[in-house]
Amino acid sequence: MNNDHFMLKLIEEELAAEPFGRDMCTRFPPEPNGYLHIGSAYAIHTNYMIAASFGGKFHLRFDDTNPLKEDIAYVNAIIEDIKWLGYDPKEHIYYGSDYSDEIYRSAVKLIEAGKAYVCDLSPSEMTAYRGTLTEPGKISPYRDRSVEENLKLFAEMKTGVYPTASKVLRARIDMSSPNMNMRDPVLFRIIHAEHYRTGNDWCIYPMYDFAHPIQDAIEGITYSLCSIEFKDHRPLYDWVLRELELVSPPRQREFGRLSLTGVVTSKRFLRQLVERGHVDGWDDPRLPTLRGLRRRGFTPESIRRFITEIGSIRAQSTVDISMLDHCLRQELKGTTISVMGVLRPLKVIITNYPEEQSELLAIENNSENPELGQREVPFSRTIYIEQDDFMEVPVKGFHRLSPGMEVRLKGAYFIRCEDVIKDAETGEILELHCTYDPRTKSGTGFSERKVKGTIHWVSAEHAAAVEVHLYEKLLHTDTPTEENEDWTVRLNPESLTTARNAMVEPYIRNVGAEQKFQFFRHGYFSTDSKLSSAERLVFNRIVPLKDTWNKR
The missing domain is CATH 2.40.240.10 (Ribosomal Protein L25; Chain P)
Known part of the structure; x- marks a missing residue:
């Protein structure tokens, strides 16, 4: 990692003043309810490289505490994508659901200390009681229940006595705090649904803000490195660890969140694109998911290079996607074979x-690299x-x-x-x-x-007939933020152009899966692993030879 990376400097200074009594250990904690994207890659890289810089370990831990959204298919995809990127956690793959007993016991400890209580407010009532950024919240009428009553109710919640969402366990902190996250946040809620790992063993599940610090402590994490939107959650992270009286607790620190121009990184909008049929699944080559980038033809080396060149991000940052394209061109220009392909034949x-x-x-196979030789x-x-x-x-x-x-x-x-x-x-x-x-x-x-x-040109007698997909930005403008905005008007109708009758020289018949090559004057291409077959060859243009998006 670059020595001027602000997170590296921050950690070096902190460790010099107050070292841990254990080796460096970081983690990446995805929720298995979707697929990783380019912003996830930045977070993975930051955690992995900080651990490597201090000779420590990197953990992959699934935040699987919501049975309504999670699936083993997402788990397997995330593991595969992280390994493909080159950040293999090896044996250090963990699941938050494996810590259910410890997290439950932690909640009981808070109840016994008078720091947590069972609340019967409905979700809408709780929202009303929470207050606003300018007005303090109101104290729940259930806040002063006795320790004995809270222990009894919480045990009954665990055994399934009460229906979904009828009760929650809340921290007793400060309803007048200027930080909304500290206004008696929910620690546990009731969800009667089968979990993909634990089945029906549990019907109460911890909130991420409660489970996160406990899971970190169990695994011996030293630094919980999160994106910037979790900064306001840090006081709650510290509160949980302090109230549980943990020795040498982990430390949460935040880095900037990465966005790219013209692409969707919000998981909610990505899901809408997929479910409404605007794209060809989570691996559509126009999406910034790692599955989409890989299917389009991006290499893990080019993505790592892109992240490294971005460098240190302290706040929310939007980077022009042409920089990602540039990193791939730099990798491929001297290493790929250039073949002739005619997309609109005459x-x-x-x-x-x-x-x-x-x-x-x-x-010649490559005008910039004579060592690649020639072909006939x-x-x-x-x-x-x-x-x-x-x-x-x-x-x-x-x-x-x-x-x-x-x-x-x-x-x-x-x-x-x-x-x-x-x-x-x-x-x-x-x-x-x-x-x-x-x-x-x-x-x-x-x-x-x-x-x-x-x-x-291509010899008509010897040509291979193929299908070629050409891509442009999926969105005319950046991702909308308004909840009810009709953001589909931002979709670029020309984000995919298909040349169905392209003709290419016969060399292309021998191109292997995910092999990269150049079509003379057209750009860099790769086989579409999803659509290609022995009867139908489909190629995706990864990037043109020069950046054209900023010229439109």
């Missing part, structure tokens, strides 16, 4: 090339070029193919357009008839004439 017949002839041409690309009488590479009436500055003009085919020959064949009724261009100059073969060292344009 047929070209080279009339003076022998009909039955074909040849193999040696073309088939050439024949009929080829495909991009429709955009021909203009019947060329505008000023157009240096590609037009009637009577000459261009170089990359790695091959000069060709001249002699005739344009059109549909008699619609006027649509069907094909071009061209001639080639056999003396201009690339690599022969002969070419006295110069041409301004070079275009890519």
